[in-house]
Amino acid sequence: MRRTCRACALHALCLPASISADELNSLDAIVRARRPLDRGQQLFASGARFQSLYVVRSGSFKTTLETNSGEQQVLGFHLPGEIIGFDALSDDVHRCNAEALERSSVCDVPFAQLDEFASSVPGLRRQLMRIASREVVKDHEHLMMMGRKQAQERLAIFLRSLSERYRNLHRAPDLLELPMSRHELANYLGLVVETVSRLFTRFEELGVLAVNRKQIRIVDFARLDELAGEPSPNLESEAC
Numbered sequence: 001m002r003r004t005c006r007a008c009a010l011h012a013l014c015l016p017a018s019i020s021a022d023e024l025n026s027l028d029a030i031v032r033a034r035r036p037l038d039r040g041q042q043l044f045a046s047g048a049r050f051q052s053l054y055v056v057r058s059g060s061f062k063t064t065l066e067t068n069s070g071e072q073q074v075l076g077f078h079l080p081g082e083i084i085g086f087d088a089l090s091d092d093v094h095r096c097n098a099e100a101l102e103r104s105s106v107c108d109v110p111f112a113q114l115d116e117f118a119s120s121v122p123g124l125r126r127q128l129m130r131i132a133s134r135e136v137v138k139d140h141e142h143l144m145m146m147g148r149k150q151a152q153e154r155l156a157i158f159l160r161s162l163s164e165r166y167r168n169l170h171r172a173p174d175l176l177e178l179p180m181s182r183h184e185l186a187n188y189l190g191l192v193v194e195t196v197s198r199l200f201t202r203f204e205e206l207g208v209l210a211v212n213r214k215q216i217r218i219v220d221f222a223r224l225d226e227l228a229g230e231p232s233p234n235l236e237s238e239a240c
Contacts, residue, residue, distance in 0.1 A: 005031060008107075014055055014081060018123035027124075030117060032108040033057075043084065043098040043106065050088030052108045056080050059104025060179040063087075063096045074188040076138070077101070077180055079165055085111075086135050101179040146190050149229065154189045155199045156227035159209075163218060176216040203227070 005014070005027050019027075036059075037043060043054060043061060061078040075096055078084050084106070088094045118125040145157055159176065167173040178185065186193040203209040208224050210217040218224060 008057070014083070014127075019121060023121050023124075026117060030109060030113045032110070034106050034108045036103055036105045037100040039100055039102050041100050043100065044094050045097050046094055048094045050085070050092040050094060050111065052110050053083050053085040053114065054098070055107040055109065056082050056084065057105045057107055060101045061098050061104060062101055062180060062184060063098050065096045072187070074180075074184055076142075077188070080169060083131055086132050089132070101184075151189075151191055151195050152199055152202070152227055153229045154191065155196065155203075156224055156229070158185070158189060159216065159218065160224055160228050163221075174218040174221070176218070178214045178216060 005024055008014075034054075046066065056078050058080055060080075061084060063075040063078065063084065064072045065075055067073055078098075084098050085094070087096050114128075118128060145154055149157065162176055163173040166176060180188075182196050183193050186196040189196065200209065200211050203224075204211055206220075206223065206227075208218070208220045208227065210219055
């Protein structure tokens with residue numbers, strides 16, 4: 001299970017370029033590899049005491065919040081190289097649940113040790129601040145999407161964002177594997193599952209997507225951008 005930060009394929013996503021070899025060795029002594037979690041297993045639960053940040057190493061996770069009516073609201077989906085656990089930084093208690101969407105693994109980074117180590121590595125502290133800031137920006141963008149966008153725009157924006165995240169992982173940006181169920185995706189987008197199913201069918205009829213259950217191939221990036229209702233970086237030329 002042990003894999004050093006230096007040898008990890010996600011190195012560039014998690015760590016600043018300025019970190020030295022000696023600093024990497026010191027960080028390796030802090031990071032702990034957790035046993036893989038099967039689909040449905042919790043990484044942490046709402047109300048649990050904050051101890052670590054978690055870097056997704058393989059697989060994927062969803063974060064959820066229980067509403068006052070007892071329903072589960074999906075807050076986000078997390079891919080390899082992304083960090084889970086920032087929700088607890090303010091008062092040392094997790095405010096959401098994190099659950100594996102498939103067989104997944106994480107690097108467990110005890111925060112007290114990381115914070116002490118980062119105090120002597122400015123590049124690492126700045127990287128953590130950038131990552132935390134990106135999480136805030138993602139939350140704001142999701143709220144704006146939920147408040148203003150039509151159903152087809154919400155799905156198009158989600159698929160476009162997922163494609164960009166695949167590109168960051170050096171995966172083919174036009175070949176997406178959705179680890180979440182249609183129900184979980186509908187919950188995240190604030191739609192009913194029947195609407196999500198109809199939208200996938202409509203996007204296929206428009207020649208935007210090719211859908212095979214959870215496998216999605218983006219056929220027309222330019223049209224997907226149009227459906228999202230706003231311009232985006234041109235990914236069409238980067239599709240494999």
